[in-house]
Amino acid sequence: KQEVTQIPAALSVPEGENLVLNCSFTDSAIYNLxxxxxxxxxxLTSLLLIQSSQREQTSxxxxxxxxxSSGRSTLYxxxxxxxxxxxxxxxxxxxxxxxxSFGAGTTVTVRA
Amino acid sequence: DxxxxxxxxxxxxxxxxxxxxxxxxxxxxxxxxxxxxxxSQAPKLLFHYYDKDFNNEADTPDNFQSRRPNTSxxxxxxxxxxxxxxxxxxxxxxxxxxxxxxxxxFFGSGTQLSVL
Numbered sequence: 001k002q003e004v005t006q007i008p009a010a011l012s013v014p015e016g017e018n019l020v021l022n023c024s025f026t027d028s029a030i031y032n033l034x035x036x037x038x039x040x041x042x043x044l045t046s047l048l049l050i051q052s053s054q055r056e057q058t059s060x061x062x063x064x065x066x067x068x069s070s071g072r073s074t075l076y077x078x079x080x081x082x083x084x085x086x087x088x089x090x091x092x093x094x095x096x097x098x099x100x101s102f103g104a105g106t107t108v109t110v111r112a
Numbered sequence: 113d114x115x116x117x118x119x120x121x122x123x124x125x126x127x128x129x130x131x132x133x134x135x136x137x138x139x140x141x142x143x144x145x146x147x148x149x150x151x152s153q154a155p156k157l158l159f160h161y162y163d164k165d166f167n168n169e170a171d172t173p174d175n176f177q178s179r180r181p182n183t184s185x186x187x188x189x190x191x192x193x194x195x196x197x198x199x200x201x202x203x204x205x206x207x208x209x210x211x212x213x214x215x216x217x218f219f220g221s222g223t224q225l226s227v228l
Contacts, residue, residue: 004154032215043118043202043219044155089154091217098143098162098208100217102154 002027004092006103014111019077021106023090028068031093035064035075038087038105047088048075052095080110115139118203118220125193126228133188133223135203141218144186146178147202149222155202161186162208190225198227 003026013019023033032051036044048057048064050073056065061078077084087107091100116137125131135144143162147155159168161180175197177189190197203220 034217043221046216049216098160099157104154
């Protein structure tokens with residue numbers, strides 16, 4: 001069974017600081033990994049998807065890296081803004097499977 | 113805009129009174145998922161459809177049922193809600209086997225279920 005862990009559970013930083021969010025997974029036989037953002041009481045919005053053959057993906061201020069062999073992914077958010085305050089979840093899809101296993105997320109607060 | 117729509121946004125039901133949550137999509141995705149999410153926890157997959165093929169998770173209680181009458185719609189039925197079923201219910205869609213960015217999951221805004 002795939003276990004996905006995100007540490008820390010919560011993070012508070014001043015505006016302008018770079019954010020580093022971690023995700024680890026136990027089974028390296030993955031098809032892809034996705035990072036999501038969730039605002040309080042809302043659904044999830046996909047931020048980045050990394051295929052198992054890729055090392056990283058970038059979108060604007062966001063960059064996600066994947067080290068499949070060590071079972072880790074990192075989401076970097078450059079020059080954080082108060083609007084980046086949300087919970088960030090990672091999810092892993094295994095090979096030959098349509099299901100995603102989610103971490104519990106890291107709740108980020110960016111202080112103005 | 114193409115999207116995933118869940119209704120209602122908030123649902124209050126009484127202990128033991130059946131309730132149905134709905135999800136529709138205009139993305140023409142072949143897979144639809146139902147997740148249950150409790151506060152500060154990871155979303156938990158209840159079941160998913162690949163086209164019309166229904167796939168139930170082993171630990172999903174029998175109290176939870178689902179229907180997908182066509183590609184666009186999917187329903188979650190809770191036959192006898194208990195207090196422990198109070199949660200956010202999230203519907204998601206994906207076009208699997210298309211490769212790359214097209215395999216992203218798209219979520220609805222969720223239905224927050226309260227059980228009194």
